[in-house]
Amino acid sequence: MAKIGQLVLLFVVFCLGLAAFWLPIEWPSILNAVSGSTFSSWSTIGLRNGPAVTAVHWAITPELWDYVESLRTKANVPGISFGVVRLREAEAPETEFGTWGLKTEDGESVTPDTLYSIGSCSKAFVSASLGLLIDDFASGRNRTELPPSVKKLTWDTKVASLLPDSDWSLEDPYATAKANLRDVLSHMSGLARHDLSIAPRDDVVDAIKRMRHLKSPYELREKFQYSNQMYSLVTHIISTYSGQPFTDFVSERIFKPLNMSDSTYDAVRAEQSGKLSHGWAPVGRRIPFWKFDVTGDVSDGPGGIISSAVDVTKWAATLINDGVNPWTDTSVIPKSVVQETTTSSTILIGRALAPWVSLEGYGMGWARWTYRGHELVGHDGGIMGFNALVLYLPWDKIGIVGFASVDGGAATLGQAAYRILDQVLGLAPLDHSAADAAAEKHESVEDTVVPAEHPPSPDLDDSAPLGAGDSASTENGATAEVLAALEAFAGTYGNIGYGSFALCAPTSTSEHCKDVLATFASIPSFRSEKHPLAGDDHTAEQVRLSSDAVSPPYQTLLRPGLYGHWPRWVSSHIVLFPLPDAPRPPAAANASAPPTRAFSIALPALYPHGFGRNTTPFASYVVGTDGSWGWLGPRVECTVVGGWVRGCGLFTGPLSGDGEQSVEERAEAWFTRE
Known part of the structure; x- marks a missing residue:
């Protein structure tokens, strides 16, 4: 799930200098003592029987590996994992993986199948699942019936026609009546973010019923307002009209057909696999895996997936291939669904902030922009203990996925991803990229920012309480x-x-x-x-x-x-x-x-x-x-x-x-x- 505040997209990380949000941190002594970042860059043809180690490094070269390792150590990120995939005509997909640092505080190294919480990169699975449900109804494969007033399920179907009044209502009566599925997935409902209204034990229906009591500062379709809760709402609609729990739907319709065998919403299953990475806070301390404390299902849609570089690379490759699994040549996501969800309907950034990037738009769980003349589709994710990003180039047929085991590693992942892009596209690295500018800005303010473990407060005289007029x-x-x-x-x-x-x-x-x-x-x-x-x-x-x-x-x-x-x-x-x-x-x-x-x-x-x-x-x-x-x-x-x-x-x-x-x-x- 994405962090409290505004959505941090990969492009924004660089062009707006979000690295300046970083704060000085100190990692536990065990992390300082271990220099065992392993060069496990795997280059493979296919993944059906697992990656095979080769000496060919077309994406993550030794020089690039050293660059990412320098970023990781400078930012004190415990562990990083990247996957890169490239599709070519009449050839099997090429994949390569690079890992850096530790999976656990016990000294285990990261591997390509190490599991991470992928945060808001989960949102694309919600929009894809809704597209599958729409396709089911269109082709007569539906398991349930629509309400009598709804003749056809589409992206423009109104939420009010799918849920009872006792469940669905916003502060604004017009938005309540007119908001459609596209509106809520593109963050244009007018509802403010309101993440703090969610308690750890809340279920989706609890959150939906409280929306009527949450302020909508803008009218429907007036302004982009990032809303995790709207993705929870859509998971409820999918569960209601698919006849099965949302997480089962995703597992059956996406994870299994793509052989994403380790991907799950179940934290217990992930831990029992022995592949789950530990997560760390920006202050440098290991923290419990967040899903053990969040027992409700509100977070599943907007940020609940646990996955690996190996698995998410399969997801990216399928999207590049218009929804067809390139290893099995079977359609998993209809091409129309890929196109609908990745087409921008909202402008996030209305003008280019640097010569090598474009303005940025947002679709349904995906942002879209260009980098050095190459179009990108992507989304990032930040959640307690983890950061993630997924991006692909639809015209160049390249996908990059990255994960970090610390909340606050977004800029490091972004800088590394752009350098990998330069390598794969055969471009000379920018001498002064926006990423480097952001890093310099971070360094310039580092000494003036209060460490995260020491929030600011007035330096008051402790000998006397504050009194009226003091x-x-x-x-x-x-x-x-x-x-x-x-x-x-x-x-x-x-x-x-x-x-x-x-x-x-x-x-x-x-x-x-x-x-x-x-x-x-x-x-x-x-x-x-x-x-x-x-x-x-x-x-x-x-x-x-x-x-x-x-x-x-x-x-x-x-x-x-x-x-x-x-x-x-x-x-x-x-x-x-x-x-x-x-x-x-x-x-x-x-x-x-x-x-x-x-x-x-x-x-x-x-x-x-x-x-x-x-x-x-x-x-x-x-x-x-x-x-x-x-x-x-x-x-x-x-x-x-x-x-x-x-x-x-x-x-x-x-x-x-x-x-x-x-x-x-x-x-x-x-x-x-x-």
């Missing part, structure tokens, strides 16, 4: 007027679409808050820099034992902020750190508007007892959710009336909206103080 100095020297004591913001907040959560100040004394604060206090990165225990990784148990104490130890031990336990599918907890005042848009000169207080949001997954070989406490974050972006990243703005906090609005991007609007009107989600 002025808090921040790390950059700015001051922020505190409209109410920090304790005034503690309490329970609710939104019907998101549920509720409780926020605790360091001085809160309820049993629930003492447990929450004790958990945070066990993580060194949340301790005040002025406290004697700050940064001490070996005092977790001492801190945990103080959970029965009164509040002052937490007031001095923890950094000033609001702490809560709020299990989401991307995190386990939530932290709000006060932000300094920021310049408002010119239209914000509304003197009658109630005062507001803003906080940056950190959404960590907390591990008080560590994980894997390293048992020291730590926090991990999905890229972009560590709170380091300040006003430009996820934040909360609270409305204060007469010293009373009326509620808080959630924002996941830069300042936007009419400055005359209230926080409640501008927010993506409004949480009422309960």
